Amino acid sequence: MSISEHHSNGSSQQFNLDQIRRILILRMGPVGETILTTPVIRALRGRFPDAYIAYMVNPGREDLVSENPNLNEVITYRVSIPSLIYEMVKRSFDMVVVLQPTFRLVVHTFLARIPFRIGFETNSGKGCLLHAAVPNNINQHETDRYLDVVRSIGVEPDSHEPEMYVHAAAQTWANDFLTAENVTLDRLVVGLNPGSASPSRRWSRDGFAELGDRLHQQHNAQILITAGEAEGRLPHDIARRMSCSPIIVTGITPMQLGAIIQKCHLYISNDTGPMHISTAVKTPTIGLFGASNPHQWGPNWQPHTIIAQDSMEEIVVEDILEATDLSLSRLGFEAQ
Numbered sequence: 562m563s564i565s566e567h568h569s570n571g572s573s574q575q576f577n578l579d580q581i582r583r584i585l586i587l588r589m590g591p592v593g594e595t596i597l598t599t600p601v602i603r604a605l606r607g608r609f610p611d612a613y614i615a616y617m618v619n620p621g622r623e624d625l626v627s628e629n630p631n632l633n634e635v636i637t638y639r640v641s642i643p644s645l646i647y648e649m650v651k652r653s654f655d656m657v658v659v660l661q662p663t664f665r666l667v668v669h670t671f672l673a674r675i676p677f678r679i680g681f682e683t684n685s686g687k688g689c690l691l692h693a694a695v696p697n698n699i700n701q702h703e704t705d706r707y708l709d710v711v712r713s714i715g716v717e718p719d720s721h722e723p724e725m726y727v728h729a730a731a732q733t734w735a736n737d738f739l740t741a742e743n744v745t746l747d748r749l750v751v752g753l754n755p756g757s758a759s760p761s762r763r764w765s766r767d768g769f770a771e772l773g774d775r776l777h778q779q780h781n782a783q784i785l786i787t788a789g790e791a792e793g794r795l796p797h798d799i800a801r802r803m804s805c806s807p808i809i810v811t812g813i814t815p816m817q818l819g820a821i822i823q824k825c826h827l828y829i830s831n832d833t834g835p836m837h838i839s840t841a842v843k844t845p846t847i848g849l850f851g852a853s854n855p856h857q858w859g860p861n862w863q864p865h866t867i868i869a870q871d872s873m874e875e876i877v878v879e880d881i882l883e884a885t886d887l888s889l890s891r892l893g894f895e896a897q
Contacts, residue, residue: 576677576692578714581609581655585675586616588660588707589638591758592815592834593858595625596723596841597703598660604711604718605658606631615652624816625838628726642669649673660707662697664689679710703857722862725841727819735820742808749782749894751885752822752839753807754830755799756792761852762831764873766795770802771878772829776885777805780894785810785825787818787835827888829881831873832858840865845888849876864891 584605588598595618605614615634616626627635639645649657650673657670659680670678671690679693688694693713698706704721711718744750755769769786776782784807788796796809810821818835822828823842830836830846832853839846840860847866848859851873859867866884870876889895 578608581612581677583613583652583654583656584609584615585636585649585652585654585657585670586614586660587657587666587670588616589619589663589666590622590661591619592622592625593837594703595619595622596725596834596837598707599626599629599723599725599841600704600718600721601658601660601707601711602626602629602631603720603724604708604716607719608711608716615654617648622815624814624819625725627816628728629724630726645669646673649675658710659691660710667691679713681710699857701857702859702861723837723841725819725838727816727823727842731814731816731820732823734817735824738810738821739824744783744785744808746824749776749780749827749889750785750825751776751780751782752785752787752825752828752830752844753799754787754828754833754835754839756788756795756835757831757833758791759852762833762873764831764849764851764876766799767802768876768878769799772881773799773807774804775878775882779882780889784808785821787811787821826892826894827885829885836860845892847881847884847888849873849881851876864888 613633615636616632617636617638619638623635636648646669654675656677657675659666662681662683664683664686667680667690678691680691681697682688682694695709695713708718753769753773757763773784777784786796786799786807786809788811790812800807819838819842822839822844825844828839828844828846831849836848845864846860850869855867855869868876868880868884
């Protein structure tokens, strides 16, 4: 397949996709957005099986894609523009896939002389400097928004599901952590994630506390509460409200979090990065939505569940327990 770049003077330049050998993916995003770009990685590998594919991410996001078998390299974004451009130039990329509508990133790839550039139309540059540019359509699921970019050159996905791969060292760490906490995987393990960068996306402390206690009472569940360091005392406040004794998991890397979540039989989370990690490591997930758009951000594939209301305050424990019972019955866990 060939793509034509049309210039203002009427001339055009042909790009033969079959000659693409080195590809760069760019997305400077938070945890959830980075996870939701992984179907693009898989789609590109399917279309370019022998290409060298690299992904440039924000510092701290490397774990999310570092073990992805469809990537050859993960590059950490550099704030210094000369250093950033040098990192791109020295790798001699043929094509760049810019997965955010940020014109300055497109300019950087132009200055790095990457010959074939695709991405989103931007507010400032529209489709300028791109050979294929798609509208930034947020009225669809986020995975489809990213996939629109590669569809523009005829690359179709085999699946919309995100994925995250956990390396052996993190799996060993998770096993050792759970053993030290006397958690056994032959009993139900449920992870609760009460945090979120936005307070409006957080379900109540009392709600999570009651939910954890009732899961312990009804299913003899072992309860883990995951939280980032930014959440501060939040997991401890919830644990203090509970009758059972949950295990608090905090201060760990994204890779370790992925390993811990992978050990859970079920993960219940607000709409935030760990929810997306959970779906990506294939743990059945219940996502809670009140202040954000489940159509855009919800895990709308099996075996996950979305509970959505107009506000987080409208979500009640019974709604989640009903969804939990359905999920656990599929896994063979019944109420005791």
